[in-house]
Amino acid sequence: METKAQREHIWLQQLLGDWTLTGECDMGPAQPASQTTGTEHVRGLGELWVVCEGQGEMPGNAGTGNMLMTLGYDTDKKKFVGSWAGSMMPGMFFYDGQLDAARKVLTLDTEGPSFTGDGTTAKYQDVITIKSKDERTLHSQTLQPDGGWKRFMTATYRRVK
Template sequence: MQMDAQDEHRWLLQLVGEWRYESEAVMGPDEPLMKFQGEETVRALGDLWVLLEGRGEMPDGDMANMLMTLGYDPQKGRFCGSWVGSMMTYLWVYDGSLDKDRRILSLDAEGPDFAVEGKMGKYRDVIELHGTDHRTLKSHTLGDDGQWHCFMTANYWRK
């Protein structure tokens, strides 16, 4: 069964290439802002998927590898994907959508609460395009106040 690429699949192909990133994160209440950097290779898997393979330092100085998959499910009318990292055992599953201007992809997921062991939390990763050679990724968690709180921002520049 061969699926034809949709405009949403072509949107994802804009991410293909070699990137470097600088990131900053707050890892918990009353924790200082931590900065780290790394590189990412984004490649297409046919015309329907992109694989984002990152490698870089963690806020604690250890090295990590990450893999994000992104695609689009025309039957659901939603973006889909996953994220795994060498620093944790959880498989994050994404469900997302583009904004009306087609610059911002919001990806929702559920995963382990970073503050309370054994509790699950709601998260949102937001990829925003700032032209062809710059993008950001902001990671948010849904707080008890019902608001999304950004805990990590990464700026990516095409090499």
């Protein structure tokens, strides 16, 4: 079975290339934010998928972390889909998401272990915003009991090539 690339698949192609990143992570109440740097290589898996392989400093001088994200578009579900795994976590996150009307912001919903460490799960979002062909941001946020979202990580990616 061969699937022709749709507009959404083509949208993902703008992520291809090599990137540097600078980021900031919320370390909790009464603690300063942790600054981080890293790199990411994004390659295509055919025309339908992108594979993002990143490496960066972990917050709080916890060493280097490696991350792997896959993103595609499911034409049956009419949703972006994908996954995220990191060397610092034993679990994998699975995405489904939507592109905004302006085609600049991709919001990916997922669920995973709560940061409270109490064995419960929490709802999260990773939000990719295209600023220009050579700059994008990614921020991560978690759903709060009041229904609002609390951002805990922001990274700015700049294209190297």
